[in-house]
Amino acid sequence: MGIIYRRPVVSFCIMMITGITAAFLSDSTAVVIGLFILLSAWLLTSPAVRGKGRVVPCLMLAFFLLGAVEFFAADHKRTGCFAGYHDEVVVIRGVVISVPEIKGEKVSCIVRTDSIKKAGETNFAGIDGTLMLSTLFSGKDNNGGGLFFDYGSGITFEGRLTKPGGARNPGGFDHDLYLAQKGAGASVFAYPHTISAEERSGGNFFVRLGLFIKNRIIYVIGKSLPRQQAGLMNGMLIGCREGLSDEVKEAFSDSGLLHVMAVSGANVAFLAAPLSLLLKLLKIRKSAANLIIIAFLNLFACVAGFEPSVLRAVSMACILLLAAIIHREADVYSTIAVSCIIMLIISPYMLFNIGFQLSYAATLGIVMLYGNISKAIRCRFIPKKTADVIAATLAAQIGVFPITLIHFNKVSVISLVPNILAAPLLGIITVLGALMAVLGQISLTLSVLLGYVNNILLSAVLYIAKWSSSLSWATVRMVTPPL
Structure with missing residues (x-):
């Protein structure tokens, strides 16, 4: 019970998720009230709570109610206005x-x-x-x-x-x-x-601005690279995979490289790091630089289309940057919890989005398991960087395993190999792609010149995905466990 006091925000997040889930599964206020009474009896009568105060347990119960009430309110507003017009x-x-x-x-x-x-x-x-x-x-x-x-x-x-x-x-x-x-x-x-x-x-003005920038990026990348390479580049930069064939998408899925085409924390870091370096070279104060990066990341979210993985990565980055501005050390678990609460307040239905589930599951897997796995496999025969890639891949795969099993009925068993091969290229590709997108607005020739180099790297990633997925044992098909 003492764990709820060490990271109370995590407890609030778990209770909010519990409230939303209870409302969704039961569709009954009576069931939610009954569960609330049981949780109240458990939390408020525990001996551990008596010694440490009831503020945190009461807030946990409040977040449970917040999740349930928000779901019921959103569901009623969503469907109630059309009553009388069905069929x-x-x-x-x-x-x-x-x-x-x-x-x-x-x-x-x-x-x-x-x-x-x-x-x-x-x-x-x-x-x-x-x-x-x-x-x-x-x-x-x-x-x-x-x-x-x-x-x-x-x-x-x-x-x-x-x-x-x-x-x-x-x-x-x-x-x-x-x-x-x-x-x-x-x-x-x-x-x-x-x-x-x-x-x-x-x-919304900012959405229209984001769409304008997105279309400009797609145009420049499309003029600078072959179709499949352009589709992969747009997927890595802004999460737009329209240029990729279904065959290529399936290859990335079977090879365990599908995350490459979804904007995640790594993509945000690859984009924010050069901007941070530029602001540092311009000798802009750290707090002002962080505010500029936050503004840039929010604009990036508009461009990428507010997908759950984008919102998760951007919200976590903004929380960490704000913590640095006010000179507070951010706890990674609390940061994850706060970003999750913010997203569920925006829409409780995000909890049931596969992208939302995969993004948070992979993040938690890396945070919880990466360090131990990296230490366990690091030795004189495995370089540190290679061990880090292996550890991150294994940790993320373990985190998302239950979700991929339930939703996709298959697991990539070869994902470790293509991830090790592709990892050194991804950061270079993303930075070059960002430069192409920016310089291409000034001169398409500059983007095309950079595209010659990036085309080689993108083609290598495409080859890795196709080669690894072509192996007969690349994926294992499984049946969703019965309820």
Whole structure:
């Protein structure tokens, strides 16, 4: 029991996760209240608590309630506003608040609704909700060509509003949870001729700025590298993998290198370190330099699209930088807990996002196991840097093992080898890619020249992924454990 006093923020985070999970699984306030009473009896009557005070246990219970209440409130707001319109043909006005996602002949986006009416009615009723709009797409490419609406566009459309259903079988696709993670409480399919869009008039300024920078980066990288190498570079820089084929994505997954294409703490460090060095050379005060880096990282989050792994890495980096500004030594476990609490306050549904789970599981695995594994395998025959790469890879793999087993039904057994081979190249590739993205805005020729060097390194990583995944024993298929 004494552990809750050593790192109270970690205890608060665990209780918040418990509250959200209890609300999600039970969907019953009575069950949550009953569990709250049991936890209160356990925490407040423990002999260890009597001797150290009840402030921390009371705050733990408060975070449990915060998680449960936030989930119930978010779920009610998400779905309640569309009550009375399910399975009805409706006309809706709103604003597109996500980048349209094109898959084959279909395109979908998230719309924040302003008003709604049933087909045949004359007057609109105000409605503050969020839904997913799907329609057909006949454009020539996947870069938005021919698309008549985009992020921030005002939009009016007509279609049948449907309430998403849950998983039909245990472990099956849960459409309701999928939409919930995007903040949507319903879905509408509308034919293109029923959709009318206006010029961009809404949306967040910083998101629009991030999208502008992202599109500029994609353009420069695309002009400076071959298609597959450009797709990998964009994935490493900003988490955009649209240029990669499904075959290449599968190769990275089977080889245990999929994390390379997801923006993580390592990517943030590779980008922040050169900026920190530049600010140091300019003799800018440490506190001011940290504030500049925090601003840069938040802009980077806008560019990378607020994916859970991005938010986790950026929030942790910002917490560490703020701790340095106020001259406080940051505890890594407390930093992880604070970043997790912040993300769950933004959206309790993030807890059920696979990217969120993998990001935190890998981080915890590295923090908890890296040091011991590195010491255990370090010897005269294994250089320190190689031992560090092996330790980090093993620690991360152990951390994410239960999640990959449940969600993907396969485990990469060869991941250690490709990670050792690719690790020395990743930092160089990321820094060169960032230079290409920046210098390419001034002169595309400079980006192309750097691209000649980066193309060799990126091709090497692609070869490592394809070679290691081609081995018959690269992955082991497993069955999800029965509930």
